[in-house]
Amino acid sequence: MKLSGILHRLLVWRIKHINTRDFVLILSVFIGIFSGFAAVILKTLIHYIHIFLDNAVESQGLNYLYLAFPIVGILLTVIYTQVFLDGKLGRGVSNILYEISKKASIVRRDKMYSHLISSSLTVGFGGSVGLEAPIVVTGSAIGSNLGNAMHLDAKKRQLLIGCGAAAAISAIFNAPIAGVLFALEILLVNLSVPSFIPLMIASVFGHLVSKLFLGEEILFYFLIKDNFLIGDVPYFIILGIVTGLLGLFFTRIIFSIENRAKSFTQPYMKAIIGGLSLGILIFIFPPLYGEGYYAIKAILSESPSRLLENSLFISFYSNQWMVLLFIVSLVFIKVFATSFTVGAGGNGGIFAPSLFIGALSGFSVARIFNLLKLDINLSESNFTLVGMAGVCAAMLRAPLTAIFLIAEITSGYELFVPIMLVSAIAYITASYFEPHSLYTKRLAIKGELLTQDKDKxxxxxxxxxxxxxxxxxxxxxxxxxxxxxxxxxxxxxxxxxxxxxxxxxxxxxxxxxxxxxxxxxxxxxxxxxxxxxxxxxxxxxxxxxxxxxxxxxxxxxxxxxxxxxxxxxxxxxxxxxxxxxxxxxxxxxxxx
CATH class of the missing domain: 3.10.580.10 (CBS-domain)
Incomplete structure (x- = not known):
């Protein structure tokens, strides 16, 4: 019997025996499982690509190969996009928002796998972006296509897109609550309360799949060591303003560079120029290589000097002020590294870079005050974690996602108050100067943004x-x-x-x-x-x-x-x- 015949009989049986609401709940389970597996596959691909490249460098003893890796990765991504996708990859969360708004929540079928391949090439070879956007696109495509195959309407497909995104974030971060909130704050702006249930189910199953295959430690895992002190509140307020301005800076720079990159009509030449620029930055500042979670782990393990390893600045390893200057430089240069990666044709997201910038900026604020010897001793690990929430809230305009993401990855809510405070201040600061996030700015300019205003x-x-x-x-x-x-x-x-x-x-x-x-x-x-x-x-x-x-x-x-x-x-x-x-x-x- 042909597959289409089986599917037809299934649909007829479903209509007779299962109402649409219950059927969506069942589909949310499968979407959560499939999206969780997609996250596992993507992380595994990146892991083995990194092992292969690291072994090649160690066997040859040629560190300058890291200069070439980003060019190779971006070129392979562009070749794959041009040859197999006719140059139409459809990058990022912005593209999903457009398909919800203008395409009746129908996402191209190839996005169920194309972003796994392209992002693994980009990030595996050192592209300075994150995997969260590609895995969100993959999960969203799984939800949309499963809903379309089951002949569900546009509104139900939109809900299933949210299920895929929630499961993807849950799986990649081991944070099921943050996954649900991401879907609500970014994708599903007009969702009714009963629709929360499918999101929660999908997020839980995505989390279970990733936990089964990848274990507890997905990207980074940290237990809070220092208590939150009321006396630190003024410094957290300063951190909120700093992270808000950094989020604004990141948004405008990456938007500007991406627009300039569009003037290049030759995709391969653009890939070479952008990849070479990125390679030079990584050669000078090695922590820019890949997603950057190694740098966050080094900061949280109270070993910031490790960031200077394999760099031209290794001689300053013991100089605290020079280490601080190096870290502050990384905060700003990361913005350009991410912009070059995306602008050159690589595939990746801004979620991981926002956490990188937030972590290093939070550490820098605390370290500056500590080095000034003002009779205070700020917890640098706490400021690192809270800083991540601040930049994330400012860039993504998703403060609840930022708050619960950091709370979940720290396995506790000891920092809940400062995280809320900094996220709110960062969000307000960035929103004062720029009403839209990087996800929504392009759509808002074209008048294609789905908003909470039902009339619009x-x-x-x-x-x-x-x-x-x-x-x-x-x-x-x-x-x-x-x-x-x-x-x-x-x-x-x-x-x-x-x-x-x-x-x-x-x-x-x-x-x-x-x-x-x-x-x-x-x-x-x-x-x-x-x-x-x-x-x-x-x-x-x-x-x-x-x-x-x-x-x-x-x-x-x-x-x-x-x-x-x-x-x-x-x-x-x-x-x-x-x-x-x-x-x-x-x-x-x-x-x-």
């Missing part, structure tokens, strides 16, 4: 191409009044677009414009259309988003406006038709 969400889901009215009678520019009268007699509309031989819109004629002369036969051959037509109040471009369309209607107070595509007339948009579709979609959106 529904409006963004309206499609211009589905509302264009083409039943208006066209009038050639050389038409005379007599011929126009015949056209009017056969038309059911009172607007008449005037076009030339190239189907370009030259103007419009309203029935009111000719009402007084259309019954005067003596003028039929004397008056031409070009003398009667006038410009429309505004024109709508086919690529305009609905927010811009409604602004044009509001500004002109018109009820009908022409639509232009590639310079040619294609039809009219009616405000009443938009309102009618808006109402139907709003009713559908509010139904659970």
């Amino acid at each position: 969400t529904v409006l963004s889901n309206l499609k211009i191409e589905k509302m264009i009215e083409t039943d208006l009678s066209l009038v050639p520019i050389e038409t005379k009044l007599g011929e126009l009268t015949e056209i009017v007699a056969k038309s059911k509309r009172n607007i008449f677009p005037v076009i030339n031989e190239n189907e370009e819109l030259l103007g419009i004629i309203l029935l009111d414009d000719i009402r007084e002369i259309m019954f005067k036969p003596t003028m039929y051959d004397k008056v031409k259309v070009r003398e009667l037509m006038h410009a429309p109040p505004a024109t709508i471009l086919f690529e305009d988003n609905m927010d811009l369309v409604m602004k044009k209607f509001e500004r002109t107070e018109a009820w009908n406006l022409p639509v232009i595509k590639d310079g040619k007339y294609v039809g009219f948009l009616s405000k009443s038709n938009i309102f009618s579709r808006y109402r139907r979609l709003l009713i559908k959106e509010t139904q659970d």
Whole structure:
């Protein structure tokens, strides 16, 4: 029996015996398991690539090979993308947000595996990015495609995308609560309370799978040694401001470099230039190699001097101020290393870099005050952990995710108060200067962002191409009044677009414009259309988003406006038709 036949029988049986709500719960279990396995596969691939490359360096004794590894990794990623994916990888969480907003939560099938391959090549060979975004995309694709295969609607597919993302974060960090909160804060902005259950189920199963195969220590694991002291609050406030500004700096730099990288039309040349730039940075600052969790572990183990190993600055190993200067330099250079990796064509996310920057900045703030000998002794490990939450909250605009992620990886809530404080201050600081995260900034510029404002969400889901009215009678520019009268007699509309031989819109004629002369036969051959037509109040471009369309209607107070595509007339948009579709979609959106 063919697979499609089996699937059809399964669907028929499901409809008869299992309601949709319970079926989604069952699917969330499978999505959690599959996403957990995806995380295990990705971490295992990275692990063995690192072992292979480290052995090659040790056997040859050539440390400068690390200069070449990033170029190789990014080139392999670009080759894979160009050859097998036609250059369309669809990177990052922003792409998933776009597919939720504009593609009815349908994620391309190849994303269930393409991001595992491409990110393992990028990060395995030293790309200075994280694995969290690729695994979130993979989990989201698993959820979307499973929902699509089971003929679920767009809203249920969106929920299953959230399940995949929650399970992915849960599996990669060993943090099931953070996984659920990530899905809620980043992907599912309009989720109802009953929908929490599938997210929790998927997150738990993703966590169990990763724990079964990878054990307790996934990325890093730390037990809090020092208690939180009330007297440290002023310094945590300073840390909140610092991490907020760093998150803002990271967001703007990476956005700027990615935009500049788009000017390169040759993907392979871009990969070589970006990979070489990254390789040079890694050669000078080895902790930039890969995800950077080694550096965080060194800081938390109270061995910050280890970051100077295998670097050109090893002679300053015992100089505390020089070690501090090296770490502060890493904070800022990491921003450029991540930007070069992504801009050159590598695949990875900003989650791990935000934790790297947060950890090193938190340590730096505490170490500066301790070295100044101000009769205080700040816990550098506590500030390291809290700093991670601060930058994460500022960059991702997901403070709850940041708070519970750090709480879960430390196996306790001793630092809950300072983590909340710093995350809130960092979030407020970054939001004051930049309203959108790196995930949402690109979509917001294009008007494609799904927001918590239900009106805007529904409006963004309206499609211009589905509302264009083409039943208006066209009038050639050389038409005379007599011929126009015949056209009017056969038309059911009172607007008449005037076009030339190239189907370009030259103007419009309203029935009111000719009402007084259309019954005067003596003028039929004397008056031409070009003398009667006038410009429309505004024109709508086919690529305009609905927010811009409604602004044009509001500004002109018109009820009908022409639509232009590639310079040619294609039809009219009616405000009443938009309102009618808006109402139907709003009713559908509010139904659970």
